[in-house]
Amino acid sequence: MTNAVSATTHSGAADSASVDEAALRAAIANCDPAPLLMSLIHVTGDLGLLEEFGSRLEISVPGTHYQTANSNALPAGVYPADVVADIRERAVELLVGSDLTAVMGVPPDEVFADMARVATSQVVDDEFVPLLLEQAGFVSDRRNVPVTVAPPADFDVIVIGAGITGINAAIKLGEAGFSYTVFEARSDIGGTWHRNLYPGAAVDTPSHYYSYSFELNPEWTRYYPTGPEYQRYLLSVVDKYSLREHIRLNTEVVSATWSEGDQRWQVVIRDAAGTISTRSARAVVSALGMLNAPNIPDVPGLDTFAGTVVHTAQWDPALDLAGKKVIVLGTGCTSVQVVASIVDQVASLDVVARSPHWIVPERAVVNDVAAEQRWALAHLPFYHEWFRLRSYWFASDNLYRLPRVDPEWAATHFSASAENDMVLRNAQKYLQDNFADDPELMAKLTPDFRPYAKRIVKDPGFYAALKRDHVSLHRASFAEVTADGVRTTEGEFLEADVIILATGFKLQFTTAIDIVGRDGRSLAQVWDGGEDPRAYLGVQVSGFPNLFVTSGPNSGPNHGAGHNITSEEQVHYIVECLQYLIENDHQSMDVRPEALAEYNARVDEALDETVWMHPGGQVNSYYRNSAGRAVVPCPWRLVDYWTMLREPHPEDLTFVDATVRSPAAEAVRS
Template identity: 65%
Template sequence: MTLTWTSGGPAGAQERVTDAALGAAIDAADPGALLMTVVHATGDLSVLDEFEAKLAAAKHVRGADAAASQTHYGAQSGADAVPPGQFPREISEEVRERARAVLTADLPVRLDALDPETFRRMAALCTASTVDEEFVPLLLEQAGFEKSRRHVPVTTPPPADFDVIVIGAGMVGLNAAIKLGEAGFSYTVFEAAEGIGGTWWRNTYPGAAVDTPSHYYSYSFELNPNWTKYYPPGPEYLEYMRGVAEKYDLYRNIRLSTSVLSADWSEDDQSWTVVTRSADGTIERHRARAVVTALGMLNAPNIPDVEGLDTFEGEVVHTAEWDPRLDLTGKRVVILGTGCTAVQVVANIVDQVESLDAVVRSPHWIVPEKAVVNDVPEGERWAMRHLPYYQEWFRLKAYWLASDNLYPMPRIDPEWAATHLSASQPNDRVLQTALQHLRTSFPDRPDLIEKLTPDFRPYAKRIVKDPGFFAALNRDHVNLHRASFARVHPNGVTTTEGEFVEADVIIFATGFKLQFASYIDITGRGGRKLADEWDDGDDPRAYLGIQVSGFPNLFVTAGPNSAPNHGAGHNILSEEQVHYVVECLQHLVESGNTSMDVRAEVQEDYNRRVDQALDLTVWAHPGETATGYYRNKKGRVVVSCPWRLVDYWTMLRRPAVENFHFVGGVAEG
């Protein structure tokens, strides 16, 4: 392969490169990614041999079994502990000394072409782990070294009347717009909100932030070297998305403040009719050959129906509908919720309020993560902008440490689970890490430890990274209640434990209702309603989590059983599903067909395999006590994807045409 500079690299940089700035960058840089910069700058592949040997020797001294047992959430402890994916201290210093010796202000690049095996070795050394050959194509794309490769042959451009409608302008919708435009398809994006950004337009509560690392939670084809924190705050991420939309000139094809009311398939003319309503109430009808829903699965605030809520004389706000005019200074605040949002809010408002009562019905497993609140040093930001391929290798490492190495975590080992709360030995390391964080955070508060200890296995609900929540609970004016709301009064709340809490403000950090695309009135072949097929959204099923039998040329992104709940982030789901959509549409163009519809028996078989694969996970296990949005009312897991990320990514490289009915052209079925 041939490597090229990213937009943030030296070719486009306007800053002056000085030895002082280079020295500061070397001091701040991640050693694994920095060593790869040394290889690129020198072209000396013997560096790989040298440091592979050093790392192997260090692992042998510390114990190979101990090193292999480390996970993202459960590293070894002690003075000689080496965090997962990192080099021992002495090797890190050797890397920095080597970088100081060979890197200069001229920043040469003598190695800009890598064969797959060399890349694999570099990836393994960068991450201080084993990287098998099967991961190479995925890592090349997700690290930003190369764009997603087209697999369906492109010999014919899409006709001018091949219109595609995208519903939603969040992460997936913008990605779809970019890739459809690059592939030559005409498209329009309809967004109900007044601005782009989806989740990050909607969530503006105090402390709103992404819980996936910044340098990975972005498009692989649009890396950002300027993140100010290792986990991006919501406003900064929204600015990133706006910058992407401007760079790719997307606004001209985006209709804001325009809701999609319905979509109806016409078998006669092989097209969809989409009905929209704009902010002024104008109703319009639009024709499209294909429809892509980019709505996410969590997009309607879940506001509990609590008796007496309408009698409350203070202010009530849901985190998804935050009022920026709300002043919490000196207020008595009660917050209901326990997930990522609740802990972010508590940590960020604790210094403003007179009193803060956190009402927690069912606590999550919470793990320490210093980087959640850490700033990215200027030296490292400089390295992202200037050091040869440093940014790509740093991104690769961020992805690798939070991806398929976590795949064993939610899986049940029946023999282990029979005698432990945890699901397996890997799962237990997460449990022990969380328990240790609890004990060290509350050394003199056994009551808080008891209230904050879940009774379900780690990963049955989302693991929460602590942004300062436990520290806030130690404050004198903060109280924790292991309860829910029983009744709201004009001046406060009575909990289900019978305790009355006075309040001026009630905050619901209760998340969202699980809604896939079926809340829009979508009608397929023969008058079939998607809502009926999916039991009003409670039991959604799709092929690959994207296509539904009976609904030709409809692509449901972030659909059922497609969420990578063991690791990584929504961004990889966005990219792999959009890639698949473009491949399907290009196949229609190349074959001369007008529509594709997944065969019913194929969809049924796929979902049977999904359920089987999920049976031995904490998400689906019959003995699991956790409740949450992963499961439907019948207990079936409808959110989580059962496959490894590399497996699902591979499945979506191109459509398996034998699995579809086609109309028109040469491949009718």
């Protein structure tokens, strides 16, 4: 064994005596070769394997695979066939009959970087190492503010919402020792995945990444999980961490008012019976998400329709579509999922689309996770962590250039840059491959904006559905609804038994709740009725001490990855801020107005270089407010934003010191 690294015990692996040899051999023959090679290195401690196989790979700079997509080069991260065969052969030799518990643990950063380089076949700079270690699940998030004082019993926190971020906040607040209560207006946890029950509802981020970095799940049945499966995952996490005793379901937060005198928030809640009460808390965390209220279009006559009108976010599971004439309004992610799922049930299906999205092929969207892959994820040491790392790597900052504008290129091209052009040509080719024999339909499906100006949609079978004889696409919107159908803005009348509104959500951030800060102004007023939301780091707003807004303005990871990384970044920052207050004997923190203004000036400057704001590329979408400002996308790389949120920056904040220590705090400190 060369370049051996000392072994530790890996709790997630089974020892050789309990390993099913047939299952192991089947996994080796079928699972992904890159994480398999990394697992071999962990089992043997032999870094010579890294050099041996790494020397046979072509290592590229992240993002360059978009420039070679039409060449004979392998896609980024794909190993040559001879390398794959040799890895599998070596795995049989080294793993069958081996002890899978005494393995190399998490290696030093420099070794980890080398392993990540070989695992991805790309350059992995040192700045990414801490992020990858955390987000791939090798380590839990590391506390930055020194912890010398335990949170006092009276330092309580209210979390609003029990979706993916609210659950995360509850776990991390509890682990840090803070008292907390989560209020959830709905009847169960899950947020988006409790609300969206429409046919075909699914996550459009890979399941093995779109999950908590500290709660990896080897049992995903789909590479892109359905809504019900994701909801089950969240429920299992809630049960594992015994969160239900801290969650108040069917309880709506009506308002929150800052009391300067006692430096606390007074939070008014309404329970299922309509009873109003008030709770007090030192800090409030809004985990409502930015898209939480169904967007019901204002169409004349909608209330006169004799059939059934249903928004996808208010789906009735008892709705029977068999043999019905159905109209679907919209062509975003939700619409394509619904259409692909109901096409075999309905008598006729009319899809009404005002503005189509760029749609790209993604075979894994509808693929099941093979049993051999699930076995490897569950049993091979560190295989899961490396599988997740690759899933994150190729869906994150590799994509950062795609929505960014090259002014010289954009001056003479429809696309925004050479990289953006690769996405455009991929989507155009997919259209051509599907509808070459129907140029009229292809024209209707072709957007008039650059890729990424709206969300890129991965096709779950939408294009195939549109080719069915009983399906029609209409490039229009609703002009009016009558008792028996819809008249479109193009003058067509479409008969219907059921109208499905796949029209998404209103962009609300936290303004649906009446939140009043220290100067008597509400958050809705400060944000111009929610039209111009601006926050420091996407989390804090001047004049609202100890209020933390998750999924806040300009924090959406719109170039890649998923909401889960934003959730973990922001929750980490919140816990660090609260601990900083305790460590420094402060009661509250607020953002300096000049720091808020400076941060948002940098945000706007960076966004000016993207398709969301650059002249010639703008398009109406929920990414932008009515004035045309991009209020959703985060302009930074994921690694940049992650780094910004490691700990509070005192120079940007103001503090109110604790003048009278409570008995509980004194007891803890002594």
